[in-house]
Amino acid sequence: MFLTRLVRAARPLKRTDDVFRRVENEATIVLGQRKLFQRLVPGAMHALIFWGFLVLFPTILMAGIGAIDRDWSFPWLGRQGWYMAMVDVFIVAVLVGIAAAVWIRKVVRPRRFDGSHLGEADLILFMIALVVLTLLGWHAARIAAGLNEWPAHWSFLSNAVSHLVGSGASARERILVWAHVGVILTFLCYLPYSKHLHIATAAINVYFSRTRRPGRLEPLRFDVPEAELRFGAGTIRDLTWKEMVDSFSCTECGRCQDVCPAYATGKSLSPKLVIMGIRDQVFAEGPNLLAGGELTPIAGNGVPEDMIWDCVTCGACVHECPVSIEHIDHIVDLRRDLVMVQSSFPAEAESMLRDVERVGNPWGKPQGDRESWAEGLGVRVVAEGEPAPEILYWVGCAAAYDERARVAAESTVKLLQKAGVDFAILGARESCTGDPARRMGNEYVFQAYAEQNVATLNETGVTKIVASCPHCLNSLGNEYPDFGGRYEVVHHTQLLAELLRDGKLEPAKSETEITYHDSCYLARHNDVAAEPRELVAAVGKPVEMEKHGKNTFCCGAGGAHMWMEERGSPINEERVRQAAETGAETLAVACPFCTVMLDDGVRASGKQLRVVDVSTLLLEGVSDT
Amino acid sequence: MTLVFLEGVDDELSRQAVTLAESLGGDVRAVTVDGPFAPAAWAAAIVDAAGGDDIVGPGSDRGNEVLAHVAAQLDLPFAANVSEVRGDQLTRIRWGGTLLEEARLHADRKVLTAAPFAFVASVDSTQAQVLAPNLDGAVAVVDHIAPDTGGKVSLADAKVVVSGGRGVGSAEGFAILEDLAALLDAAVGCSRVVTSAGWRPHSDQVGQTGTKVSPDLYIACGISGATQHIAGCKGAKALLAINADREATIFAHADYAVIGDLHEIVPAIAAELRKVKGS
Numbered sequence: 001m002f003l004t005r006l007v008r009a010a011r012p013l014k015r016t017d018d019v020f021r022r023v024e025n026e027a028t029i030v031l032g033q034r035k036l037f038q039r040l041v042p043g044a045m046h047a048l049i050f051w052g053f054l055v056l057f058p059t060i061l062m063a064g065i066g067a068i069d070r071d072w073s074f075p076w077l078g079r080q081g082w083y084m085a086m087v088d089v090f091i092v093a094v095l096v097g098i099a100a101a102v103w104i105r106k107v108v109r110p111r112r113f114d115g116s117h118l119g120e121a122d123l124i125l126f127m128i129a130l131v132v133l134t135l136l137g138w139h140a141a142r143i144a145a146g147l148n149e150w151p152a153h154w155s156f157l158s159n160a161v162s163h164l165v166g167s168g169a170s171a172r173e174r175i176l177v178w179a180h181v182g183v184i185l186t187f188l189c190y191l192p193y194s195k196h197l198h199i200a201t202a203a204i205n206v207y208f209s210r211t212r213r214p215g216r217l218e219p220l221r222f223d224v225p226e227a228e229l230r231f232g233a234g235t236i237r238d239l240t241w242k243e244m245v246d247s248f249s250c251t252e253c254g255r256c257q258d259v260c261p262a263y264a265t266g267k268s269l270s271p272k273l274v275i276m277g278i279r280d281q282v283f284a285e286g287p288n289l290l291a292g293g294e295l296t297p298i299a300g301n302g303v304p305e306d307m308i309w310d311c312v313t314c315g316a317c318v319h320e321c322p323v324s325i326e327h328i329d330h331i332v333d334l335r336r337d338l339v340m341v342q343s344s345f346p347a348e349a350e351s352m353l354r355d356v357e358r359v360g361n362p363w364g365k366p367q368g369d370r371e372s373w374a375e376g377l378g379v380r381v382v383a384e385g386e387p388a389p390e391i392l393y394w395v396g397c398a399a400a401y402d403e404r405a406r407v408a409a410e411s412t413v414k415l416l417q418k419a420g421v422d423f424a425i426l427g428a429r430e431s432c433t434g435d436p437a438r439r440m441g442n443e444y445v446f447q448a449y450a451e452q453n454v455a456t457l458n459e460t461g462v463t464k465i466v467a468s469c470p471h472c473l474n475s476l477g478n479e480y481p482d483f484g485g486r487y488e489v490v491h492h493t494q495l496l497a498e499l500l501r502d503g504k505l506e507p508a509k510s511e512t513e514i515t516y517h518d519s520c521y522l523a524r525h526n527d528v529a530a531e532p533r534e535l536v537a538a539v540g541k542p543v544e545m546e547k548h549g550k551n552t553f554c555c556g557a558g559g560a561h562m563w564m565e566e567r568g569s570p571i572n573e574e575r576v577r578q579a580a581e582t583g584a585e586t587l588a589v590a591c592p593f594c595t596v597m598l599d600d601g602v603r604a605s606g607k608q609l610r611v612v613d614v615s616t617l618l619l620e621g622v623s624d625t
Numbered sequence: 626m627t628l629v630f631l632e633g634v635d636d637e638l639s640r641q642a643v644t645l646a647e648s649l650g651g652d653v654r655a656v657t658v659d660g661p662f663a664p665a666a667w668a669a670a671i672v673d674a675a676g677g678d679d680i681v682g683p684g685s686d687r688g689n690e691v692l693a694h695v696a697a698q699l700d701l702p703f704a705a706n707v708s709e710v711r712g713d714q715l716t717r718i719r720w721g722g723t724l725l726e727e728a729r730l731h732a733d734r735k736v737l738t739a740a741p742f743a744f745v746a747s748v749d750s751t752q753a754q755v756l757a758p759n760l761d762g763a764v765a766v767v768d769h770i771a772p773d774t775g776g777k778v779s780l781a782d783a784k785v786v787v788s789g790g791r792g793v794g795s796a797e798g799f800a801i802l803e804d805l806a807a808l809l810d811a812a813v814g815c816s817r818v819v820t821s822a823g824w825r826p827h828s829d830q831v832g833q834t835g836t837k838v839s840p841d842l843y844i845a846c847g848i849s850g851a852t853q854h855i856a857g858c859k860g861a862k863a864l865l866a867i868n869a870d871r872e873a874t875i876f877a878h879a880d881y882a883v884i885g886d887l888h889e890i891v892p893a894i895a896a897e898l899r900k901v902k903g904s
Contacts, residue, residue, distance in 0.1 A: 348835070363833065563834060596851070
């Protein structure tokens with residue numbers, strides 16, 4: 001088959017480990033419809049249809065054989081009254097689901113469908129309705145003709161309808177069973193040409209979706225034979241098989257588009273259109289790929305370049321997708337080709353890439369100034385050959401060089417000293433983790449830094465790291481294991497919450513209303529949302545924004561956007577608007593980039609909000625006592 | 626035998642390349658190329674002229690580009706920015722001078738460029754054979770067009786930059802900055818906030834994602850001094866900050882500070898300048 005040949009021709013990717021987690025995903029995401037239920041009404045609509053067809057599936061098989069042999073029936077199951085009662089219940093369920101879907105599509109008309117194939121969806125709903133209605137008719141005719149092998153009274157609906165069948169039930173039974181089989185066969189033929197293909201691919205896609213933390217990017221291998229070398233995705237020949245299956249699984253539901261901060265602020269990116277664009281190009285050029293022919297680039301054809309650069313890699317789309325499509329992988333692979341092969345990327349990001357490569361931080365500041373923020377604070381710097389502390393504080397470039405971001409580092413250090421924690425910093429031996437280069441697509445530079453930093457950390461004998469930058473935390477904890485660095489990595493809010501619980505910090509509680517903004521790389525990519533809230537609750541009155549926790553809304557800096565110009569209306573100002581709506585006086589953050597972006601947003605919009613790191617709030621609370 | 630490519634017989638970097646070529650031992654022949662700059666075609670002419678000799682060039686933009694083509698055409702490794710050669714061992718200057726690389730050249734023939742100012746220029750009078758490359762189908766430079774700056778000093782080249790931030794307050798507010806700039810023969814710049822607000826075009830933006838400037842004097846008016854902005858003006862020899870907020874981080878980077886309202890101070894400086902100039 002065309003699709004399986006495409007997948008077999010695609011680039012390799014290891015996704016067969018961790019069987020237990022994969023089975024669990026299959027049970028919760030597919031059978032349990034977990035991600036669909038992240039939206040209650042559309043989730044229930046889909047679940048009714050999906051669960052309905054799971055129950056109806058044996059009956060559809062029965063019809064298939066029954067069409068040829070009228071007297072055949074499923075052994076045992078075909079004679080069970082309770083099963084036939086369930087069939088009737090789920091026929092109703094599917095019809096209710098279809099009615100809900102029609103209502104959503106024709107009355108509610110959410111914006112998430114913008115750009116989807118709407119006519120196709122209507123046709124599919126119509127065909128699903130035909131499937132269950134012909135099935136109902138067939139069962140009714142079977143009862144009317146006395147062909148039912150199950151006690152008819154169980155089939156409350158079919159039995160009732162059977163009275164309408166009238167004379168000649170036996171012939172009508174034949175007509176209806178063939179009508180049903182005809183609809184099913186037509187539907188099966190139509191499937192591969194439509195977005196309804198997901199009924200065949202989604203369960204497979206979910207099984208092979210990532211089982212590790214979502215913040216980890218798949219590393220490129222540069223030490224392989226030339227034929228296997230891959231520098232991201234230039235044409236469809238460079239796609240991994242998971243990326244192919246991703247594109248076959250998209251149902252154009254638009255949940256990703258609905259939560260995308262770039263889309264919400266008028267940029268050209270829609271994660272849905274990225275996946276649809278790749279799918280269309282795979283289908284159009286697939287025969288060429290298999291024949292080893294010429295292919296066109298994806299960037300600029302299936303996916304416009306603007307879309308590729310608009311992404312902040314916040315992961316809202318990946319978190320939302322009911323069929324476990326991994327949009328960030330696609331976008332980063334496209335960026336990798338543009339940066340490493342084509343050298344075509346937004347010009348303003350060039351100095352960041354160059355500075356990371358040459359001087360080890362994205363702003364081009366001297367490495368010698370890296371520890372100047374800590375002057376007079378009495379922080380131990382681990383020199384070469386000195387023993388590792390119990391906890392290494394990984395400061396990060398932002399806190400080391402940016403005046404606004406360093407306030408959090410100073411607060412954290414003072415709190416750790418107060419609580420008597422044995423910690424130290426690497427000083428000038430610390431450098432960029434390579435994260436902004438990697439998110440921008442320069443995998444080379446990232447891997448060079450990963451190897452260098454892992455060597456430094458391993459030589460020093462570091463086992464536990466506390467980081468105040470969620471982006472550093474993500475690289476150190478989730479990505480460095482791919483390069484031989486295995487450490488216990490925690491965020492400063494996690495460590496401080498632990499000290500709070502142990503009674504080593506006892507802040508005074510104030511009446512200040514505080515709303516906490518979740519950093520994408522903390523809450524969504526690394527599941528840290530409870531601890532910063534513990535700290536906020538210990539010093540003030542927490543109020544939540546509508547989009548919080550794993551549903552947070554990016555500040556606009558992720559995916560190397562800290563160093564790029566923004567097109568469309570600013571994401572940071574939108575987030576500040578959301579924060580101001582809560583009426584809180586304080587906007588608490590736990591990421592240096594969020595600090596800078598949201599503080600800029602507050603200044604630009606003239607709102608009365610104090611943007612401050614959670615650690616600083618805690619220090620103020622402790623100092624007051 | 627070594628063939629050395631010169632951008633010109635009197636060119637400083639090219640004469641340094643001659644010194645590198647002489648350090649390899651053996652005879653040195655020099656060539657230059659006539660006609661419009663066409664790197665691949667020039668390289669082909671040099672490859673023809675070299676026979677089986679080593680090839681050396683200056684570590685200039687053109688020298689590195691042409692010799693990269695030479696190496697590609699000969700399928701040989703290319704060592705750029707070489708500062709010393711010992712047999713097949715090389716020292717190269719990398720990453721803007723922050724790194725010295727010790728490398729081994731895995732080839733019988735050398736293709737090298739001399740790191741600028743790592744060698745003393747050769748004083749031997751150089752006779753260079755002039756090559757005429759075949760430009761059929763070649764990519765060649767036909768014209769240089771300087772960007773239109775409307776007759777004003779360009780931001781990147783200006784000796785003095787007068788730059789405004791949020792404190793300027795409006796597009797019209799830049800009139801006093803324009804006035805001061807005209808008196809100082811300076812360019813007007815701005816911070817990101819200003820371009821976001823639409824007061825000035827993006828081409829005027831100084832900072833991480835705008836133009837990087839390195840003037841003798843940078844006058845920052847009403848700019849708070851975010852890291853993103855400092856990244857664009859840290860090359861300035863002197864920084865004068867004018868800001869009403871004494872807590873503004875710009876003062877941490879400033880050589881001269883004026884705490885006060887730029888709407889009073891900038892016109893006052895302009896008036897004083899006019900007095901001095903006697904107009």
